[in-house]
Amino acid sequence: MGFSLLFSFAIVIGIYSYNFSEAREPVCSKFAYEEQLLEKMIRTEIKVETMVNDIKKTEDNVISTLGDIKRAVSDFTDMFADMKENITDEMLKRGDEIKRREESFKKLFEETRTNLTSDMEAKREELTQLQGKLERPPIAFHAHHVADLVLDTSNEIIIFTKSAINEGSGYDISTGIFTAPVGGLYQFSVHTCVFIEKYASIGLVLEGKVIAADINYDNDQYTCSASGAIARVKSGEKVWVKATLSGSNYQLYQDSYRMITFSGMLVNN
Template sequence: MIRQEIKVEKMKSDMQLTEQRVLDALEKLKTERSEFNKDLMKKEGDIEVLKTKMDEELKGMKVKTDETMDNFSKEVQTIQELAFTPIIAFKADTVGDRSLENNKVFVYSNIILNIGDAYNKDTGVFVAHVSGLYLFTALVCLIDNSWVLVGITVFDTPISKTAFGDKNWWKCYTINAITAVEKGNEVLVKCTANCESNEKLHEDTYAINSFSGVLIHKTV
């Protein structure tokens, strides 16, 4: 009987020990699970921070890429504009009012060519629609016994001028200029000095005053 009781007591002790071990194991698992969750949350936080940082870097890269592409597109457009020179050319002749006076603009009323529509036959003025290098030429015919100074002017500044005249014969003279002209500048031919009321241009079937110009190369 006593042995039986001892055996039962031993079984109870073993069961309690086993139970305690199970409880300890469960507690350990619980602690490990808690630590794991904390570590997981930390990693998730790190991942979120990393994701945010990557998103910011990607946005920054996109902005820089867009700026680079925009600058590249502008450079390509500029190169294309420089490479392409539009056709701008005009020629007009026949001056209706051939009397001369200082600073009087020669108005060539008969348009022979006006590609680009930049020359005005009512004012005698060419207005540059495009900045660039231009060639201008004027044919000036004077009656005999006349001496005048004539010039091609850009923005009211003479860029090519010379004295014309002959005592015994009417003659035609050529004046030209190759010059840079800005968009909006006015180009014209006028008598710059020594132009008195008794002097005038000569014009007939064989001698016709004229003014012409052409864009050689466009600039930006």
């Protein structure tokens, strides 16, 4: 391109030199036309070269801009990938946290349900027992009249053969033994009288163990005495009255004015 410009310039100089040496040449000669045409060609070529340079610059700018866009897209892609990874990790963490809380809630719910169930069962049992207590008939007995008044046998059970009251059917008039229908707190009492110049040594017995004792004697008249006890008796346990001492001088006494009695009642169960 530079060589063409130089060649064209040389031609122009030559033409001008020729025109100067041939001053007599007419202005509108063939050479003047060619000179003008050459000038137009040169100007056109210069414009084309300028346009080529502008296109080159534009192309470079476009290529540079495309590179910037490509880098921006790459940076955005990397940033999006990082954001996606971070969001995924955060979602996984949140999911694990929600799962842990759900498991904790389930465990707490099961413990609460178990405790409530246990409490309800305990309360139901208490209500059942209370209902049973309310529904149970009263336990009480009062027996009197002894057929064999002579206490000549060691540890002889004194049998009271008549029963004035026997709620709960715990007392047996054939054996003289009271069997507790239900467990609980019982109160027992024994009232005895002795013949003149005779002894009576009496014991209240719970399951073979004496829990109350009394001895009575008078050489001038018939005399009476009483003893008793409050005891915790289990269901099925037995209570009776026996002679703790025996012999020919040990004898009870009863008449219309003096009664020998054995009684008991359930105080609280």
